[in-house]
Amino acid sequence: MKRPGTPPKWLDRLLSWYCRPELLEDLQGDLHEYYHRNLHRGRFRANIIYLLDVIKFFRPYTIRKHKALQNLNPFFMLGSYFKTSVRSLARNKVFSAINIVGLAISMSVGILMITYLSELFSFDRFHQNGNRIYRVLTTYKGITNDEPIDLASTSIFIGKRLQQDYTGIERLTILRRNFTADLKEGERIISGEGLWASENFFDVFDFELVSGNPATVLRDPKSIVITESLAKKLFKDEQPVGRTIALMGQERYGFQSGMITGVVKDPPANSHMEFDMLGSLSTLDHYAAGQEEETFMTQYSSVWMNYVYLLLPENQRVDVVQKHLDQIAAEEGEKYDRFFITYALQNLQEIVPGRDLSNQIGPTVQWKMIYLLVGLTLIVILSACFNYTNLSIARSLRRAKEVGIRKVIGAGRGHIFTQFVFEAVMVAMIALSLAYGLFLLLKPEFIHLFFQNQVVTLDFQWIYLLYFVIFAFIIGLAAGILPSIFLSGLRALRVLKDPSGMKLFGGMSLRRMLIVFQFTLSIGFIIAATISYQQYQFAVNFDLGFETENILNVRLQGNDAEVLRSEFLKIPEVEGISMSGMLPATGEVWGDDAKYNDPLDSVSIHVNYVNKDYLELHQFEFLAGGTFPYDLKKDEDPRFTIINERLMRRFGMEDPHKALGEVLTVDRSKNVQIVGVVKDFQHQRISEGHEPFAFLQGYEDYHLLNLKVASDDMVELMSKLEAVWKEVDRVHPFQAEFYEDKIQKAYTQFQTYFKVIGFLAFLAISIAALGLLGMAIFTTETRMKEISIRKVLGATEQHLIYILSRGFVMMLLAASLIAVPVTYLLFEHLVLNDLANRVVIGPVELLSGVVVIFSVSMLTIGWQTTRAARTNPADMLRDE
């Protein structure tokens, strides 16, 4: 036989496909042998028998484990990984603690961020048609303004125009700010704040009416819709709808009493607009119809107080409406030459968080702030991840043997990688639970620290749990990926043969880089916090150009200024009282236009309405002239003015004495004579410079009494004042605040900055110090023998400490060299750059971070190195 018969190839292939490799050879040989024997019965029969045999041997014990199953190995190995991880964590308690605590500290901030962001992104999601609701934004640029102002508000004009044209919109509602009034029901008087709203309000928004017909509640003039909580305060358990109620505070619109037409559920915390009550906008229509002059209801340029919300039809594109708005703006713009107005549309869900806009209807959060917070949080978290990475790589010698054995037994690179990532994720999960505890503990502090001006609940929701776990998983991955790559790349043979000769790859330099990064961060944070604090102190103690000490400002809240003044003056501790409209230098700004000889030259000025005593009480410095000759009566128009130097120069007058007696035109048509010129003073926040400023008189515009007080017992004085207040006004609570406190509040921004940055600095330092401690322990441990031998040979303790600390000190120096200039440049050119008055960054601020970090590090390293240097060398060496 030249060619021995062989069974069909495909059957052989089938067999070798399913059969375990170790069984294949002899099994296939056996079958071939039988095949050979069967050949004499005919090739076909032999083939059949061979086929049957191949099929019959398809048995559990012959089947090879499939590749896919092998790839699942790490999954089956999780139990084992878990066990080794727990053992490894338990064996290195110090290092595990350092890792877990460091991660937990940073993760608590992460949890805060997740909760806060989730809350922010839930804003206004309860409106079912939210994605179709748009707000009309206005950009206003007066010809005297350098920069256009972006406004969240717009004119009622544009709202009515859109409604009339009805191009591309489904529904529309117009709102107006400042529906503030005291509601009177029997003996009860409750203050309410709310909005004017047009009748379609409930068609556009999904605020839920408890009672009342949504289509008609806001239709008729003098209708009021109140929230449930206000209804409860006013009427207890009685039915409010259909009642007539007395109103105080909106008399100028003839709104002394109104009908309650509906009760609405309180707007949820995640609504960008909050209100206690809604007044029908038709009330204002009614009022405007009776006026001779054009009012805000129809004026094109009245863009400061009103809001227009549109509901677009489904599948409607925004640009149809946008084009229409552009067209109106172009059409109307031709009629006016003193200002330019353009419009834009903003989706409801992009309001919080959203763009930087003035005249917001409620508090909002800007993207800029979110980026800043998230960025800083990420940096801190990253820093904690570095600790883990560093310590794990440093300690990898101890795990190397384990890796070697696992590899010998058959683990692939992927398995080892999975194992160590799993371990890191496990550590992150443990840290997560600790972090959540920490977060709960610190939650009130967090809210106080970060969100003093915002409504933030930070309440738990179940979905957050998922976010947290994903977050921890990512953290684990980030922290564990480098050590995992490193450990999984170890060669089994090398590790097992000569572990001491193993090189820790470029690990040394990588680890150094990570440590330097951490310390750069810490130093930078400390410097930033110090500078912010200095700037805050600088702002609060800034010489404003007038006196604010011991001045207590009392809000009049609609009471007669003269009555209160004479009552307060009866208290001996009150040395003097003046009246004013607003408080300069606290961030509040009142504006007006002024003209001098040239009727076309109109200047934007800042004003304050004050009485005659104001300037003396606040010790303003006069360049010429003096205060007002007398106080005005109630209905008198202002006849005199006192201006600042800047306004004087703006109108081309050089000599203050010559400016006296000149006449300016303010408030459109009122002529006022200059009776005094004051030196420029700080009337805005110190971040802004001086602007043209004028003091005017105007009895109706006084909102505050400025009490100059002198008392050793402020508490006693306050209660006296409050008692007097209560006699005059039984409704409103006494509101008084020291000028200096008010100024401090104006700079809460800086305060928040340094608090937040200081807090992050603290975290960064703690984490870096933990990491450093870990590295110091590790270094001294591994160099223990070297130290002992050096000691035996006569090295002094100081010398040993020097040797051990040298490396760390070099790293700290490197970090300082990076951090100081970078932070300096950052603040000099980015942060403080725009401020008109700013603190000068000196060596003290810059060195503060370096000093703090050096002392913390020296303590940490010193503790370990001293311990190592003092160890008895005999204990270490006798085992050799």
Add this chain to the structure above:
Amino acid sequence: MKGTNLGEFEEVVLLTIASLMDEAYSVNIVDEIEKVTGRATKLGVVHAVLRRLEDKGYISSDLGEPTRERGGRRKRFFKISHAGKVSLLKAREQRDQLWSTIPDVVFEGLI
């Protein structure tokens, strides 16, 4: 390890391996069993039993030389191990003991 008791067929296979000495590989074993016991034996069954015996540690195996009729594949030769021998002896002992307790009258006329 599973029970150390030998099943009947296992005992046959083990005995065959012992008797074949150096020539004990699967196909040979099947032939030998067929020859001695006269019953048709399937390779699959023997194969499974061999694996089980190896698991129990009664036999060990080595790969031999490839031959042409096997398509160039090597034979797996089995050898009885010490444990195998012990268990065979034990089995025989148990039987002998049982035999010895049977009164002669039972088999009278048969032998």
